[in-house]
Amino acid sequence: MGDIQLKKSGEVHEVVVIGSGAGGGMTAYVLANAGIKVLMLEAGPFFDPAKDSMQLKWPYESLRRGGNATRPMGDFDAAYGGWEIEGEPYIQNGNTKFEWFRAKMLGGRTNHWARISLRMGPKDFKCKDAYGVGDNWPITYDEIKPYYDKVDHLIGVYGTNEGLENDPDGIFLPAPPPRLNELFVEKAAKSVGINVIAGRGSVLTAALPGNKDRGQCFYCGQCGRSCKVYGDFSASSCLVIPAMKTGNLTVITNAVAREIITDNNGVATGVSYVSKDDMQEYVVNAKLVVLAAGTCESARLLLNSKTAQHQNGLSNSSSVVGKYLHDSTQAGGAVILPQLLNRPRFNEDGVGSLHLYAPWWLDNKKLDFPRGYHLEIFGGMMMPGYGGYFGFEGSIVPMLNGYIPDAAGKMKPGGGFGKSLKDDYRRFYGTLAGFGCHGVDVAKETNYCEIDNSVVDKYGIPVLRFNYQWGSDEIRQAKHMNETTQVVLKQMGGIPLLAPASDANNWGLSNPGKGIHEVGTARMGDDAKTSAVNKYGQSHDCKNLFVTDGAVFTQQAEKNPTWTILALSMRTAEYILDQKKRQNI
Amino acid sequence: MNRRESLKAIGIATVTTALIDACKPAVKQNTEIATTTDTTGRQPFEAKRDKKLQEEKFFGAHEMATITVLVDIIIPKDERSGSATDAKVPEFIEFIVKDEPEHQLPMRGGLRWLDVQCLNKYNNDFKSCTPAQQTEMITAIAYPSLATPEMQPGVAFFNKIRDLTAIGFFTSKMGIDDLGYKGNTPNQWKGVPQEILKQYGLENV
Numbered sequence: 001m002g003d004i005q006l007k008k009s010g011e012v013h014e015v016v017v018i019g020s021g022a023g024g025g026m027t028a029y030v031l032a033n034a035g036i037k038v039l040m041l042e043a044g045p046f047f048d049p050a051k052d053s054m055q056l057k058w059p060y061e062s063l064r065r066g067g068n069a070t071r072p073m074g075d076f077d078a079a080y081g082g083w084e085i086e087g088e089p090y091i092q093n094g095n096t097k098f099e100w101f102r103a104k105m106l107g108g109r110t111n112h113w114a115r116i117s118l119r120m121g122p123k124d125f126k127c128k129d130a131y132g133v134g135d136n137w138p139i140t141y142d143e144i145k146p147y148y149d150k151v152d153h154l155i156g157v158y159g160t161n162e163g164l165e166n167d168p169d170g171i172f173l174p175a176p177p178p179r180l181n182e183l184f185v186e187k188a189a190k191s192v193g194i195n196v197i198a199g200r201g202s203v204l205t206a207a208l209p210g211n212k213d214r215g216q217c218f219y220c221g222q223c224g225r226s227c228k229v230y231g232d233f234s235a236s237s238c239l240v241i242p243a244m245k246t247g248n249l250t251v252i253t254n255a256v257a258r259e260i261i262t263d264n265n266g267v268a269t270g271v272s273y274v275s276k277d278d279m280q281e282y283v284v285n286a287k288l289v290v291l292a293a294g295t296c297e298s299a300r301l302l303l304n305s306k307t308a309q310h311q312n313g314l315s316n317s318s319s320v321v322g323k324y325l326h327d328s329t330q331a332g333g334a335v336i337l338p339q340l341l342n343r344p345r346f347n348e349d350g351v352g353s354l355h356l357y358a359p360w361w362l363d364n365k366k367l368d369f370p371r372g373y374h375l376e377i378f379g380g381m382m383m384p385g386y387g388g389y390f391g392f393e394g395s396i397v398p399m400l401n402g403y404i405p406d407a408a409g410k411m412k413p414g415g416g417f418g419k420s421l422k423d424d425y426r427r428f429y430g431t432l433a434g435f436g437c438h439g440v441d442v443a444k445e446t447n448y449c450e451i452d453n454s455v456v457d458k459y460g461i462p463v464l465r466f467n468y469q470w471g472s473d474e475i476r477q478a479k480h481m482n483e484t485t486q487v488v489l490k491q492m493g494g495i496p497l498l499a500p501a502s503d504a505n506n507w508g509l510s511n512p513g514k515g516i517h518e519v520g521t522a523r524m525g526d527d528a529k530t531s532a533v534n535k536y537g538q539s540h541d542c543k544n545l546f547v548t549d550g551a552v553f554t555q556q557a558e559k560n561p562t563w564t565i566l567a568l569s570m571r572t573a574e575y576i577l578d579q580k581k582r583q584n585i
Numbered sequence: 586m587n588r589r590e591s592l593k594a595i596g597i598a599t600v601t602t603a604l605i606d607a608c609k610p611a612v613k614q615n616t617e618i619a620t621t622t623d624t625t626g627r628q629p630f631e632a633k634r635d636k637k638l639q640e641e642k643f644f645g646a647h648e649m650a651t652i653t654v655l656v657d658i659i660i661p662k663d664e665r666s667g668s669a670t671d672a673k674v675p676e677f678i679e680f681i682v683k684d685e686p687e688h689q690l691p692m693r694g695g696l697r698w699l700d701v702q703c704l705n706k707y708n709n710d711f712k713s714c715t716p717a718q719q720t721e722m723i724t725a726i727a728y729p730s731l732a733t734p735e736m737q738p739g740v741a742f743f744n745k746i747r748d749l750t751a752i753g754f755f756t757s758k759m760g761i762d763d764l765g766y767k768g769n770t771p772n773q774w775k776g777v778p779q780e781i782l783k784q785y786g787l788e789n790v
Contacts, residue, residue, distance in 0.1 A: 045628075051625075052625065052626040053626060054625060054626045056769060056770075058758070058761070058769065059756035059761070060756060060757050060758055060761075061623070063635055063638075063639070063680055063684070064680070064681060064684050064685075065677065065681075065752060065753070065756040066756065067681065067684065067685065069684045069685055070628075070630075070631050070634065078626070080628055176774055176776075177774070177775065177776030177777070178776070178777075179777065180777045180781065180785070180787075183777065183782075183785075183787045183790045184785075184787070186790050187787065187790045190790070215590060216590075218771035218772065218773075219771070219772050219773065219774035220768070220769060220770070220771065221768065222769075339785065340785075344781050344784075345765035345766070345767050346767055346777075346778060346781070347767040347768045347770065347772050347774075348768070348774070348777065349768035349769065349772075349774070350774050351774070381766065381767075381768070383761075383766060383768055383769055384755045384756050384760065384761050384764055384766055385756055386681075386752050386756060394751065394752075394755065395748060395751075395752075397751070398744070398747055398748075402730065413728040413730050413731050414728065414729065414730060415727050415728040415729055415730075415744075415747075416727055416728065417658055417659045417723055417727045417747065418658065418659070418661055419661060419663050421659065421660075421747075422660050422661070422663060425751060425755060425764070426763065426764060426765075429764050429765075429766075
């Protein structure tokens with residue numbers, strides 16, 4: 001026998017879930033709590049924020065002072081992975097510049113996300129009717145609302161009820177007040193007619209009723225590092241670890257799914273995976289498979305699961321798998337506020353999510369693009385760190401000091417050294433404020449990921465090739481973002497830190513993927529010819545296969561997708577329970 | 586779990602104690618330079634890489650001595666805090682150029698450029714020049730908008746070492762205290778204090 005073995009067990013699991021992020025975590029949580037025995041495969045290691053978080057560490061406790069040599073969002077960031085992972089490449093077709101952020105760990109990217117938790121609205125689910133672009137979802141807001149409500153109760157989210165038509169209210173914990181710098185943005189935005197409201201984030205600003213396992217937020221502002229007291233939502237701390245405590249969920253970590261296996265009738269019978277621990281090949285059997293590996297990984301797995309019955313890849317008789325890939329649009333700007341030079345010092349870490357935001361506030365009938373964007377406001381006295389203060393105003397002090405008179409009221413050339421420069425670092429500390437614009441990309445068949453059969457990763461699995469171009473609607477939207485940014489920043493009266501954008505750089509639009517909101521690669525719909533799964537996330541082609549991550553989105557809104565992934569996956573899990581009871585699956 | 590229980594869970598008895606502790610002068614561990622002993626949350630490849638980088642040496646003795654002079658010219662001791670070398674900035678620079686190798690060539694070449702300029706002008710390498718000569722040389726490269734074209738290599742080098750010095754200093758315990766950052770400690774965030782809102786005319790926003 002050679003060194004590599006194929007290990008098959010005779011055991012048949014009730015359910016195998018691939019992936020432990022928001023979608024996989026929620027599905028496993030609901031099923032395990034209903035008494036179903038669930039096996040979960042996670043491609044990365046175990047991660048428990050209570051033990052593994054680097055919360056409250058100081059920059060000098062990092063050799064690189066928080067720098068990003070091994071973690072793109074800084075040395076304390078919770079995500080294991082990044083834009084590039086050694087031995088796991090992806091390909092760009094032509095001049096595509098899609099950026100793909102992967103976190104290989106229990107809980108996936110939910111360990112470090114910004115916890116911005118927004119519901120999609122009634123018009124978002126029927127966007128074709130409301131805006132004339134994109135495809136309508138096969139469900140309405142009213143159908144999904146009970147699940148948003150249950151997610152609010154189960155996980156906790158702060159915010160304020162505003163009664164806005166397309167930004168639905170929720171069951172909110174108290175919203176944290178804004179930081180000093182953020183108030184300058186709020187004042188300026190309101191003065192030009194933008195409605196600024198409290199942010200909405202899954203952080204426990206008050207004890208979560210009925211939950212004894214999670215701690216209340218103590219305002220360190222470090223949600224990106226994951227929370228030792230489970231004061232914010234990570235799928236690891238809030239779903240997977242609690243589900244394991246029921247005794248019904250078993251997690252196999254370091255298990256990289258290779259294929260979903262189907263029988264001669266095209267029914268899913270299990271999953272093959274390679275273990276990173278011993279580099280052996282395994283097959284686990286299951287009566288039902290739930291796929292939630294993350295939008296692009298899920299598409300990759302489906303496309304790599306080819307058989308005689310599923311020649312196009314699994315759940316892909318429609319040929320839509322991988323297509324309609326869409327991320328959020330994003331742009332923005334920031335200023336240094338001279339009125340805040342030498343500002344008072346106090347602890348304003350606040351929450352590590354959003355204090356203030358502006359929901360989309362305009363009427364598209366009066367605009368030259370079809371959908372909208374929201375503003376995420378930021379600013380404050382952030383912790384010094386390479387990539388913290390020194391990712392922001394600190395790094396540019398030797399330029400800024402040429403624009404503003406020194407302590408003695410004298411102008412000096414930018415740059416310098418010595419005591420005067422040392423004092424400039426103090427004066428400018430905590431003077432930055434700005435906002436990001438995050439909007440809708442209308443899903444397009446022509447933006448897609450596909451398998452590049454000529455390239456495999458280090459496990460021998462064929463990799464993804466991306467094809468993605470912004471459309472003219474997105475570019476016109478970005479132009480509007482740029483106009484908004486210039487107007488608000490001017491009102492704030494600060495020194496802009498970015499030159500105004502132009503059509504030469506798509507009006508400041510970030511590369512696709514950069515929003516880390518990619519969705520849509522196994523879209524849901526009523527018609528099996530134009531969608532991969534039905535309105536419950538069930539494969540049209542393979543009845544015992546369900547998809548519960550962002551892949552099922554028909555059309556994203558200008559709302560960060562996690563809360564919708566949680567609501568949809570909870571709904572799918574309840575549907576699975578119902579169908580099992582009726583013996584339909 | 587309420588806030589008090591949250592804090593207990595991470596080993597902090599109450600908010601009050603934590604705040605009092607934070608106000609005490611620095612006492613505990615070696616706070617300027619991290620050690621690799623704590624591998625909480627580190628991936629195995631990261632811990633291995635950290636160890637390897639710490640065992641390697643990039644700068645030679647002459648280069649380190651020059652860096653030591655330069656960083657204290659950039660951030661000297663003043664009435665509020667110590668100098669860059671007091672905050673162990675040269676050690677940070679030695680580490681970061683190994684961690685981020687793109688700095689290596691500009692740093693090595695820049696140091697050499699500086700020495701050659703000084704040799705030609707003052708007949709000495711930079712670190713052996715008088716303080717007045719050193720100041721004259723640095724002044725010629727520290728203000729990008731004023732520097733002459735032949736000083737441009739020095740401007741690029743000085744921009745880099747100035748950035749690395751500031752990062753090293755203001756992310757040390759000494760530098761963070763100097764900036765007056767008050768966070769990274771459990772607290773109850775109730776918003777901007779009223780008197781500060783008033784100071785900036787933001788009471789009614």
